[in-house]
Amino acid sequence: MMSLVKKDLALVKGGIIWLGLFAAVFCFLFIDRSNYVMCIVAPVLFSSLASTSFAWDDQCQWNVFAVSSGIDRKEIVRSKYVSSALVIPIGAVIGAVIAVAVTFGDGLDLASIAVNTLTGIVLSVVIFSIGICVNYVTGNSIRAQYLSIIILMVSVIALVSGTVFANSLLGGGMAVILAFLVAVMAVVVLVTYRISCDRFLKRDL
């Protein structure tokens, strides 16, 4: 599986560099510095790289070769989750570094940066998991990109609403919110992984 992960990372290497630059500039210039939202936005931007590796696989029909050579289809699906997860910390570090840079000496709140970074990571995992699942359900990376935008907007709204609701139900505190988000993330990853495997196992390549 690690060779498949390395393959995906090699394919998105250029995207990582450009997205990193974009995220750095975008977060530095446009994001509100008072609430550390850049710690969430930066990793979320990196969650889009999952669709890049799918686009490459589709273009080259890589899966025909991989499956014909005996690679297990579930291993291919797992490798997508792992490679997508591995790029998220890059975005998280960029967001956190920018947050520290813009607030250093002016009320630096490391705890808030850490919490927001964790929130960004959790949100990114949810987003790329849904993106991966949409790719396997549609079987077409281009169609998946359009659908993903809609599904992800709905998901984020649902997630934010759910968080607010959970917060009101369970009492305040970032720990509760984070726990809720991590639970949702775990469920989303498991459900999307099951659906992805189910769809990909049945697909004629």
Next chain:
Amino acid sequence: MDNAVEIRGLCKSFGSFGLEDVSLDIPKGYVVGLIGENGAGKTTLIKCMTGACSIDSGEVSFPSGGRPEVGDIGIVFDECHFFPNMSGAQIGGVMSGMFPKWDQASYERLMSGFGIPLDKKLREYSRGMKMKIQVAVALSHDPKLVILDEATAGMDPAARDEFLDIVMGYMADEEHTVLMSSHITTDLERVADYIAFIHEGRVLMYGTKDDIMENYGIAKGRETDVLSIGRENIVSIRRDGYSVSALVKDRKGVGEAYPELVVDPASLDDIMVMIIRGDVA
């Protein structure tokens, strides 16, 4: 005889087209040629064998009992499925992690023999070079079965000759098996031990190349004379203007029984044309 693959009653439907009741043995240590026109089902059959496509019914069996292990099958497609922005070295790196028996030295030796620099990106390769890197990959993880799906299509004669030499070199060890699909029948006449002819999703003919070349013939004459051979001896009939040709299974027998007919030996090309363009009996 040991078989590298056994296919029994394989059926796969794609709407109006499908494979119907395909049964085939790929004997271990031999080259099996799979011929048929475009759209006959050669690639579909290969994909069903390797698991890239599911099958509706039937069975594909390997000596291991289950699915083949990773690396047991080496495969070369007519289209290269490697990434254009990767170099030969990067592709070798990916493959080394995928295949347990990957031999990096063998890969580099093959690439060097093909004259392909390892630092060159795939998008700069010619079509022939893309086929060669696929061959280098396919032969560098010690597969038991190599499948070549229209691998020589688009190659110039010199490149095809070099490619076939490599195939024969690989076959020197009798532990290796090759399934080669092609509609360049001269390639198969050169290297194949067995020939399977697939037409409209069905295997119409399967046997040793020597038997097929020895026994099949084309009987020519007047329509009444040709039809008198009997349907049981005729594989297909083709009518051209004033004359009729029939592809027969027993060239010598028909020639002796019907001396008024001209019965010529049939090449694989002739057989293919007669079946595709004639009326199959």
